Amino acid sequence: MTVDPLLEKALRGLAEHEQLLVGLDFDGVLAPFVAHPSEAVALPGTMAAVRDLVALQGVSVALVSGRARADLAERTGVPLDDEHLVLVGSHGAELALHPDDRGSGLDEPTRGRLAAVQVRLEAVAAEHPGAFVEHKPTAAVLHTRRLPPADAAMVTAAALATVAEVPGAHVTRGKEVVEVAVTEASKGAAISRLREHLGAEAVLYLGDDVTDETVFALLHDQDVGVKVGAGETAAAHRIADPVAVRELLQALPTLLSRQRPGG
Structure with missing residues (x-):
């Protein structure tokens, strides 16, 4: 993978932290944009790379989307009750931190x-x-x-x-x-809750939309924010598109000095 030297240095720096949270938007990050949301799918190989990250010691992964959790589960093939890959829907309004937590009850x-x-x-x-x-x-x-x-x-x-x-x-x-x-929520608030819940010492977040800016704005000095695509951003780093995202995710285990399963 060809990566900006500053981004590569930042990613390698994440290896210093035992507990890492990786947050990923779906549309425009794992999946290219399509005319209708129901047609969106992750690029081939991308979800396999995500699963490899989930299996790494000390790494937690969350998919943080504007989609409803159920729709996100259908698009990604990740069960709603997956114990290792957290699904966060509706821009953070749907966040289930426990198996019996639906995360979206309305009065x-x-x-x-x-x-x-x-x-x-x-x-x-x-x-x-x-x-x-x-x-x-x-x-x-x-x-x-x-x-x-x-x-x-x-x-x-x-x-x-x-x-x-x-x-x-x-x-x-x-x-x-x-x-x-009809409930107040943001991706930034959801990532902050997940960070605390998981005891993550650092966060790597990849997003492309204005809604992802709520995450970038809350990142700490030891965290890494990566904007995908064009547009103004508070993220310190930028990559081009979902193809570049897939390459980054595939390279991440090596950059973190952690082994893939069976490695």
Whole structure:
């Protein structure tokens, strides 16, 4: 793997820590972007590299996605109750730290807010063929990637205006999506909780979206943040695309001076 010398040095520095948490976004990081979320799959060999990392001594891995946990499990083939690979869904709102923890329970008033958000976003999408709404346990997401840029901007503005009328709704804007959650959460908060829960001394996080910036902003001096693709970022390092991610993950056991299973 050809890697920036500064990034390689940072990755090798992670070997100094006995307990390491590796956090990975899915769309745009493990999987290339596609027209419809249901068509997304990780690049061949990428999930095998993730599994190799999970098997390394002192390394914990979390997939941290805007997708619902159930959808993320289906896309990756990782069981929801996997003991070694943590699935974090809905931008951190779905985080199960224990086997009996569903991570997304809603009370009746919150369910009412979610229903109001869903109805409003569905109404916006119905007026603009090509836009569609994805439903999650704690949020609804308006997707505009099938629309021309000018139309997408107009639809986004309409969505923001209508959900602003719902008290307690939390808006997150990503790449060609508007996600409206009824619980307050972030990927950064989820990684912080996982760090504490697992006793991780350092974190390596790879993300491509604006929602991943909440993680990069909370990283410590000993951590390594890697932005995937273009765009402004608080991450100290950058790589090009999911192909580069796969190469980095495959090289990581050597860079960490840890052996792969059977090595």
